[in-house]
Amino acid sequence: MSVSRRGFLAGLAIAPVAVGCARRAVATGPRALPIPPLAESVVGADGVRRFQLTMQVGNTEILAGKRTPTWGIDGPYLGPTLRARRGETVAVRVRNELPEPSTLHWHGMRVPARMDGGPHQTIAVGGEWTPTWTVAQQAATLWYHPHPHGGTEKHVYRGLAGFFLLDDDVADTLALPNDYGVDDIPLVIQDRRFRADGGLDESDPTDVGLLGDTIVTNGIAGAYFRARTSRIRLRLLNGSSGRLYHLGFADNREFQLIGGDGGLLPRPVALIRIQLSPGERAEIVVPIQPDDRVMLRALPIEQRGELDADRAREFGFDDTFDILELRGAKEPRSSAVVPDALVPMTPVPAAAALARRHFDLQWFQINRQRMDMNRIDFTVTPDSVEVWTVRNADDWPHNFHIHDVQFQVTEIDGAAPPSELAGWKDTVYTRPGSSYTLAMRFGAHTDPTYPYMFHCHLLLHEDHGMMGQFLALAPGQTPAPMSMSHG
Template sequence: MNRRAFLTLAALSGLAGTAGLLSGCSSGSSGGPDRHPAPPLDLSVPLRIPPLLHPAPDADGVRRYELTMLAGSSELLPGKPTATWGFNGPYLGPTLRASRGDRVAVTVRNTLPEASTVHWHGMRLPAAMDGGPHQMVAPGETWSPTWTVDQPAATTWYHPHPHGATARHVYRGLAGLFLLDDDHDAALPSAYGVDDVPLILQDKEFTADGALDGDPLKGTFGILGDRILVNGTYNPRFDVTTERVRLRVLNGSNARLYRLSFADRRRFHVVATDGGLLAAPVETDSLPLSPGERAEIVVAFAPGDDAVLRTLDDGTDIARGDFDLIRFAAAARPAPSPALPAVLGAFEPITPPRGAKVRRFTLNGHDAINGEPVDMSRIDEVVPAGAVEIWEVRNNVYSHNFHIHEVAFQLLDGSGRPAAGYAGGRKDTVFVPGKSTVRLAVRFGTTTDPSAPYMYHCHLLRHEDSGMMGQFVLVEPGTEDTVPRTLPAPAGHRH
């Protein structure tokens, strides 16, 4: 079995918009111990599309959503029930949708046997509504965040963020997408589940009887599973009915990096990254995504096309194994699609001012930033609201990535190489390869709260849970030196 494809790839995620690669790889295991090898796939199971929640505004003009965290059972592998957690169902959650300017309110109910949270990853909102580890929801309790959507169209997502337990809660199935629309993405495919299709990628390990296997905190990175689910579907197929399809791809895995490419090496266009649309589509044949990252791509299909999307092992320590992910089977007469726009919208570069503050963060091992494990009662950074700063993240060891709550940032450079192509889009999560440094132009919001922190952390969830995380607050400019640097730790949290 020809499992390995040779890749000539840039070390930094996304810096090479086009990467030379040889296809022909087959689905395989992660390369580690594998007691239950994954069988060859025929990619024949219809792709599950998460239900869409897009409620009409009520009499007060508010879109109201309800999410219930619950334990259940799912048939993730054929004929084998698996104990799972989900939102409004046994696994994953519905796709929420809103538009820029909407006022939204979410009622979050926790029926799980332990406390959890719901973090709005990629959403720009007040810290008290962020759903980080300071907004715990106890069993049997509810949490009701409200905010106004004030950011460009983007693919964001939601997931638990309880300190020390995030990896386990996400691995069991608690995650979902939150799509934001505005006038600029109207020219792109937008029929949800038809030509605007979510792809939530997650790798798992299973026991022989179908139970989720392994410890999400084991080893250096946590689980790198030998089976890949797409929207909770194993061995999936999507029937293409239009000439072009917009794929909203989320790396929802705990640790795995995906190097996405089609088996026939067809090229596609990246139209958006974590924080929203690019200035113009970027053509490529390979797309890397580390945990927490999202991208929107537009793929063209000819009548009768049979195309397989894969992830390829490029030698990175968290991209082990070559796997077929999903088959796209095109109709004999797909419906016409509008041409892909040459210009996507009013892209606003994030440009640090002359003399911008530079903050430096060093990643060593997997349990600290700048040599300090997170302390939930310590404020690590105090940032003036509305600031644009440069954050320099130096990684002295193996693979990490870096996520900042609330903000939008752009990659300035990686190990001295300027960002190019889709790597220069707006983001909130960035891959930081081992022995490398990235510099980010970070734009902060304007909502101040010196007593409610946001988080920054590695989004390899085993690392986040081990303490590779810090806290910052946004304050009125000029008050940075007067606000307290400590706060009460949330009940039940360890430092």
């Protein structure tokens, strides 16, 4: 660690801590994978689909035989899966029964800024918030989680997260596994540490945040799923604070990547490994044989860039974990073959970019600035194209997430990206020393008061200021005076 880095961390009153993590999940005995329930909704006479969610304190058996104090949404840990269709108007009444203020952010959703659930939409203790918007994007696997400035890692770590699935007519026509909980399985992967009494250990984060020695899959450790069909679709979400996952099966079986953050790819990609940084999603279709028993595993991270061996070890890059055992039926029901073509994607016309921006990620800063709730970093024009270059100028891992937009990764260090990054993204891993070029088209929402965020989605980094904000303004609009707090 350089002197300048030490000085920077000392100024934040944070000491760099090296915490060794176990290289395997804690053995607790296999348990059947819980499937998050579908959230109930009611469509009124006005055509609006309405959901109700309550953020609450709970108690959960994450480790077999032990109870852990947790936070959850409509339950003791995690939250239900919301589901809506393109073109629908949705409204979500969110009630906060936690002991402190929080927010609920719709990660990956195109949504008006005041409905985004970022740090400016704080829900007071005992209070309610009712955002409403029209779904204006393709079928995709999105998720929701808290976003209180300075407290996001703690709120997510304690269990506040859930899926938000979008459907549309195009995806409905494709021969893909789509029976929720049967052959279409949402999978949130998290790492946690536990004290001897079963409570969550929130002490001593590393420079990337709270790294756990136990994998928690859909809320339990030691999970298995019994597949009844010859192919299953896994909707993978890295719901961890700071850990990257390099996922593959113990027998190196090939699977097909069919979707990323923003929806289905133009065509499936055959892989044996897929890497996800915090906040990223991937949809894969996995073949299942009769009486199969195969482990989905997290393997050492290969994309290390300019990260030395000691730092890689500290950040968990050498760790291996069991994630989920898949068990095949004796006579699995036959599934259709994944089609060769999925959803066409029109390239963003980068040559028509209204603005080109550059972002350097280093320590807890973007372009050498930390987050200020009352500072607008720039403004964007609705329905405009921009090209952003994001460089990891650090010897830490970072990633980059933008609110209210899906982007295309057009270059990595001047070269074409790999095929697994061919789809729409809202979060991208940035390996140390590398530059990523992102092309995007902003939507129609405008607001002179409420901004959108851009930030590293390693939650400790976000909490300590690796975040900025921008306004979407129509021609002639001017920013309103900023006087915000995150309390």
